[in-house]
Amino acid sequence: MVWLxxxxxxxxxxxxAVNSTLLTINAGDYIFYTDWAWTSFVVFSVSQSTMLVxxxxxxxxxxGVPGTATxxxxxxxxxxxxxxxxxFALGYPYDFIxxxxxxxxxxxxxxxxxxxxxxxxxxxxxxxxxxxxSLPIFNVINLLLVRDPLEMAFKYPRxxxxxxxxxxxxxxxxxxxxxxxxxxxxxxxxxxxIAALGAKLNTWTYRWMAA
Numbered sequence: 001m002v003w004l005x006x007x008x009x010x011x012x013x014x015x016x017a018v019n020s021t022l023l024t025i026n027a028g029d030y031i032f033y034t035d036w037a038w039t040s041f042v043v044f045s046v047s048q049s050t051m052l053v054x055x056x057x058x059x060x061x062x063x064g065v066p067g068t069a070t071x072x073x074x075x076x077x078x079x080x081x082x083x084x085x086x087x088f089a090l091g092y093p094y095d096f097i098x099x100x101x102x103x104x105x106x107x108x109x110x111x112x113x114x115x116x117x118x119x120x121x122x123x124x125x126x127x128x129x130x131x132x133x134s135l136p137i138f139n140v141i142n143l144l145l146v147r148d149p150l151e152m153a154f155k156y157p158r159x160x161x162x163x164x165x166x167x168x169x170x171x172x173x174x175x176x177x178x179x180x181x182x183x184x185x186x187x188x189x190x191x192x193x194i195a196a197l198g199a200k201l202n203t204w205t206y207r208w209m210a211a
Contacts, residue, residue: 020055045187048135057123058201072106104134124195
């Protein structure tokens with residue numbers, strides 16, 4: 001049954017990595033390029049933090065080797081950059097889809113696991129908190145690198161975007177004054193239980209295979 005267990009583990013890893021790419025594509029082409037800096041940055045940050053931590057901690061606990069979370073984040077990054085090429089082939093600019101900065105946050109998760117001598121609970125609590133806190137901060141890099149978001153949204157609208165979702169001028173500070181701080185706070189809180197879920201999925205898989 002060892003081969004079946006390993007196959008199931010690797011299949012789950014691929015599925016989560018692919019889903020993270022799809023999540024990025026769906027959020028990145030519209031939300032990022034309309035009002036993501038003020039009203040959607042928190043939603044995007046939380047979704048990316050939780051998607052990263054659930055797969056990264058599953059993969060890390062599966063191998064038991066610090067460094068695999070970073071490897072997993074690298075896979076997610078490569079997948080997204082390849083998907084960006086498909087949009088580029090359709091005539092969109094290559095930076096139309098913003099690739100989140102996953103790798104540094106995953107490195108913090110690996111560092112926590114290594115520093116606590118492979119303590120699973122420390123990885124869940126401390127590592128999950130660090131991922132949620134850091135990912136929105138690292139993603140601020142995207143604000144500095146992409147072209148004018150609103151201009152891009154109007155010039156290259158999403159093909160499947162219904163008329164009632166036409167990009168509008170963002171209301172700066174309408175809902176909160178610091179989207180990065182709110183994204184980090186919400187991400188830190190939500191990433192911990194999602195990390196615990198990833199660890200539990202690892203346990204459930206072993207139990208299912210042993211049955």
